[in-house]
Amino acid sequence: MDLTNQRVVIIGGSSGIGLETARVLAETGASIVIAGRSPEKVDRALATLEGSVTGEAVDATSREETRNFFRRIGPFDHLVLTLASNVGAGEFRTLDFAMLHRAFETKFWPQLIAAQTSLDFLRKDGSLTIVSAVTAHVAFAGASGFAAVNGALEAMVPTLALELQPLRVNAVAPGGIATPFWSDLPDDMREAFFAQGAAVTPAKRMGRPDDVARVIAMLITNSFMTSTIIDCDGGARIRSSW
DSSP: OTTTTTTTEEEETSSSSHHHHHHHTTTTTOEEEEEEHHHHHHHHHHHTTTTTTTEEEEOTTTTHHHHHHHHHOOOEEEEEEEEOOOOOOOOGGGGOHHHHHHHIIIIIHHHHHHHHHHHTTEEEEEEEEOOOOGGSSOOOOTTTHHHHHHHHHHHHHHHHHHTTTTTTEEEEEEEOOOSSGTTSSSHHHHHHHHHHHHHHHOOOOBBBBBHEEEEHHHHHHOOOSSSSSEESSSGGGOOOOO
């Protein structure tokens, strides 16, 4: 995979899957721009990365701020959207709809805002890669909120690929990945959850950020891939009894 002389923007690139994607793509020779909401997290991320990598703090919930970000960085070749939200869990009977609104506001709408406002700067035959989650199409009890957000994102992928061609539009749907997404859980609860997830997943382990990052890198560099949603879940879709 060679992306020498190409620029990749990763929004949500200051931690987890986005940060590891920056690391993997920097190894291909690409120039990377990472963006995240927290200036401190962006600075910490940059300190861990090598190669041609820069970063900015951007609130992708703001259309004006996001558009100004793209104006500052100018033309680029590939956009990766790894914005995540750790709210949305709960049984549907008691699901907090205010929380579900927040889930859409922190993942669904920012990804759409970033995608739309990038189009005047993103190379016409480059790529747009969205990170959703397997909850979009695999049943997990207590995950209807996550399913709604990620399903909404994935539903748009084929239409965007058709409308925006020759821009390639794809998505990656991770399963259980050991990232800061789970940091709000107490340590013992998180470890128990990871152990349970590894036990019921055919791969017999939790995923790592680099597992997903390398799928994203493949989608960016393979110019024959578009309108594709790839599960990266260790087989969770065939063993959904978490």
